Amino acid sequence: MIPVAGHEAAGAQFRLESLERTEHERKRLFDLLDDAELRRGERLLDPKKREQFLVGRGLLREVLGELTGQEPRQIELREGEFGKPYLPAQQGPGALNFNVSHAGGKLLVALCRGAELGGDLEELRRDLAFRPMAERYFSVREREELFGLDPRLQLAAFYRCWTRKEAYLKGAGSGFSHPSTGFDVSLLPGDPPALLAHRGDPEEVKRWSMVDLPVPDGYCAALAISCAPHTSH
Numbered sequence: 001m002i003p004v005a006g007h008e009a010a011g012a013q014f015r016l017e018s019l020e021r022t023e024h025e026r027k028r029l030f031d032l033l034d035d036a037e038l039r040r041g042e043r044l045l046d047p048k049k050r051e052q053f054l055v056g057r058g059l060l061r062e063v064l065g066e067l068t069g070q071e072p073r074q075i076e077l078r079e080g081e082f083g084k085p086y087l088p089a090q091q092g093p094g095a096l097n098f099n100v101s102h103a104g105g106k107l108l109v110a111l112c113r114g115a116e117l118g119g120d121l122e123e124l125r126r127d128l129a130f131r132p133m134a135e136r137y138f139s140v141r142e143r144e145e146l147f148g149l150d151p152r153l154q155l156a157a158f159y160r161c162w163t164r165k166e167a168y169l170k171g172a173g174s175g176f177s178h179p180s181t182g183f184d185v186s187l188l189p190g191d192p193p194a195l196l197a198h199r200g201d202p203e204e205v206k207r208w209s210m211v212d213l214p215v216p217d218g219y220c221a222a223l224a225i226s227c228a229p230h231t232s233h
Helices: 023-030 035-042 047-068 130-137 140-147 151-172
Strands: 013-018 096-103 106-113 117-123 183-185 195-198 208-212 219-226
Touching (some): 023 047, 047 096, 096 151, 106 117, 117 151, 130 140, 140 151, 151 208, 151 219
Parallel strands (some): 096 117
Antiparallel strands (some): 096 106, 183 195
16 A cells, blocks of 8 residues: 555555456455445446456455455445445544545555545546547636646646546545536646635535545546545445
């Protein structure tokens, strides 16, 4: 596990794992899953997506087992209304919270204690037609800043904005059920990652901090961490 700089007090840390595994490793990880996870995997028609989902859940169980002292197969995992996973056995102050994201054959697992968090990992695609995505999902301020940059800097800025917004939405447990255009995050080169404004609840700016995670070239990742537990799942 790698500590998250600036969030040592919450015990924030993350791990990046490869989803590409040998047949022996895949079988070992699949054996850690419960029936519901196996059924969910079987519903994925794409063999690659199915394999990556099942491997990812097995790896997640291993990481959680290391931190809780439980046997990975015995860990109870649940999902909130919008799909955010959590540990029902971990509640109250100091509870272990986690979030996962996967892209490009890699899995990001981020964890902390006593606070909610969300993480997003994206594989950089140089050919990505990002303008329509930004026009649909970014706020007015974010669009103005993004498209005001030198075109050569826009793709990297798009990914910074996307991962930070996604990390916050996942951390808040709302996914895209809340409008992604209703809040602003930083994206300009050199600006620290931050939630800058929230038109639905201005106090959110005080509750959440953001950090970009050090990931290999070709990837972009961000983490959002609350300063207080978010009690609804």
